[in-house]
Amino acid sequence: MEQSTSQGAIPDALKNFDSLPDSANVRQPVVQALIGCSAATVWRMVKRGALPAPRKLSERVTAWNVGDLRKMLAPDLEAA
Template sequence: MPEIYSSALIGFNSLPDEGFVRLPVVAALWTCSRGTVWRWVKEGRIPAPYKLSPRTTAWRAGELRAALAKIERD
């Protein structure tokens, strides 16, 4: 796994479900590129992010955990 992915994941499991994470963490969780994250959001494979400010987009950790758990169940 590239180092950028592993460093982005540090502390993810300790975040509360209401905590927010940015694009590098989402890409690391799904081990894909940033472009793939956006494509999969559009397709509904990854939950949609929240627009926190005009230049800040983030995902809720709990929603990402739920999506990953669903993949594991399927």
Template sequence: MPEATFRDVLRNFDALPDAAWVDVNVVAALYGCSVPTAWRRSRLGAIPRPRKFYGSTRWHVGTLRIALSPVIASDACAGSDRHAASAPVPPQGG
């Protein structure tokens, strides 16, 4: 995939329809890992498995979104816990 196209797909991932398909470069970028690691994680089941279309292997965008949802939620929770620990606790009372 040409560099400009890859960047466009990644930048506009949220605008892609769930029925779209993306290549391993996009998957690796979404998971913050290298291409070989994306293949390995897919083989181990940590990343959804791709499908082969003639000579190309692609991942289903809708499936990736579902798989990434817990990752995003846990990152958000971890971030809020970090900040909550250092924030003052408001007094309780009534």
């Protein structure tokens, strides 16, 4: 899967988010776009537990699990 590196371009992982398996991982720019916030806000949300914690895939790669993000983004069905 080719991913654009230019500023403002929509990453392929975001374009195809609905078709990704729950076991897939996405990087921070995709998470930012999903919830519409800055990088600092993503980390504040992780710290307070409003966003699932990312996984450290290697020394320099941190990613979020797609299944965990979908659970967080899904509307609360029990409240309805």
